[in-house]
Amino acid sequence: MKKTTWFIMLIALGALVVAIWVRSQTSKKVSGIASREASPIANPADTRDVSAKEQLASRSDTNFTSSSAQSSQIAPKQGSLASEQQGIQAVVAEQNAAIDFHGVVVDQEDKPVVGAKVNIGVRHWQVESLARLNAEGTMIRREIATGSDGRFNVQDVTGDGVQIDSIHMDGYELSPKTTRHFGTSAGSSGQPVVFRMWKKGPQATLVTGDKFFGIIPDGRTYTINLLQGTKSENDNGDGDLQITVTRPNGVTRKDRYNWSFSVTPVQGGIVEANGDFMYEAPVSGYATNAIYRFDATGSDWKYRAKKDFFLVTRNKQNYARISVEVFAFYDNEGVFSINYAVNPTGSRNLQP
Numbered sequence: 001m002k003k004t005t006w007f008i009m010l011i012a013l014g015a016l017v018v019a020i021w022v023r024s025q026t027s028k029k030v031s032g033i034a035s036r037e038a039s040p041i042a043n044p045a046d047t048r049d050v051s052a053k054e055q056l057a058s059r060s061d062t063n064f065t066s067s068s069a070q071s072s073q074i075a076p077k078q079g080s081l082a083s084e085q086q087g088i089q090a091v092v093a094e095q096n097a098a099i100d101f102h103g104v105v106v107d108q109e110d111k112p113v114v115g116a117k118v119n120i121g122v123r124h125w126q127v128e129s130l131a132r133l134n135a136e137g138t139m140i141r142r143e144i145a146t147g148s149d150g151r152f153n154v155q156d157v158t159g160d161g162v163q164i165d166s167i168h169m170d171g172y173e174l175s176p177k178t179t180r181h182f183g184t185s186a187g188s189s190g191q192p193v194v195f196r197m198w199k200k201g202p203q204a205t206l207v208t209g210d211k212f213f214g215i216i217p218d219g220r221t222y223t224i225n226l227l228q229g230t231k232s233e234n235d236n237g238d239g240d241l242q243i244t245v246t247r248p249n250g251v252t253r254k255d256r257y258n259w260s261f262s263v264t265p266v267q268g269g270i271v272e273a274n275g276d277f278m279y280e281a282p283v284s285g286y287a288t289n290a291i292y293r294f295d296a297t298g299s300d301w302k303y304r305a306k307k308d309f310f311l312v313t314r315n316k317q318n319y320a321r322i323s324v325e326v327f328a329f330y331d332n333e334g335v336f337s338i339n340y341a342v343n344p345t346g347s348r349n350l351q352p
Helices: 002-038 052-057 081-095
Strands: 071-072 100-106 117-129 135-143 149-152 162-167 172-174 193-199 208-216 221-225 230-232 239-247 258-267 269-272 290-294 304-313 319-332 331-343
Touching: 002 071, 002 331, 071 258, 081 117, 081 135, 081 162, 081 258, 100 331, 135 149, 149 319, 208 221, 208 230, 239 331, 258 269, 258 304, 258 319
Parallel strands: 100 193
Antiparallel strands: 071 135, 100 149, 117 135, 117 162, 172 193, 208 331, 221 230, 221 239, 239 258, 258 290, 269 304, 304 319, 319 331
16 A cells, blocks of 8 residues: 555656646747847848948949849848838839940941841849849840941840840851940940951861970070971971070069060061951061060069960961960970961961
């Protein structure tokens, strides 16, 4: 009998302990919730110091991508929900200005390209969700044909910038140097933005190559044979161009120093290419060599340089276009990198 009584008392005591523990845990949860309600932790988007206009403007650079839409989380100044929604609508509206863009497409002889298809995109901002205070930038796509004067306009749309996706015309090639991103206003009826295309002619049979020649940059002469794609350490004239690179010995990658390089065609001339295309060598304007010097104290000093040239070599037997990149320091020595196309028939035509 006594054992039974003690057993019942033990069970009752255990039940009491469990009840007290459960009540204490419930009390903690309630007090925790109450404390959070009394001192709410604001959403990170609600604690930003910048205004909605600043946040949206930060995403409104003219160098936008070609994606179809871009979303932006906006955090207007705190106030009533209605005022915040009105604020984001006003901010978005300010981003969409009337587009005023004037362009013209011409060929290598500055003649208008009629009927070229110009594909453009205009980024237009709109409110995606008032509840979440989101704005979205959507690309409005248009295809416009150039007129009889090669011109085209974009004026019947609003947004924060114009993007040139492509310009196409059968038998033509768009310049690789084409600028593609603009603001809300560019060009005018009197001075439109110029886009250049190359009107293709007969293709030439070219000798092409892409070489990465290691050199010792102490001023010694190297001769490059473009037809064979070889480099030799001599100045006997058996090739198409001679090069030198000169810099002090014992320098490191982090040092600044005076250095120079030269390119001298063999029995010919050289002219730097600055135009949009390199498909026809010029008739005149060639110099006997090209020499570039880089002062260690100059603000634009670099240990490497890129240049484009037209060449005529071997008594006008070869015309060529070359793109070179010269490294004054590369793996403790130097490099002369060259991409080239040569017409060995005496023709100036360099069109692939």
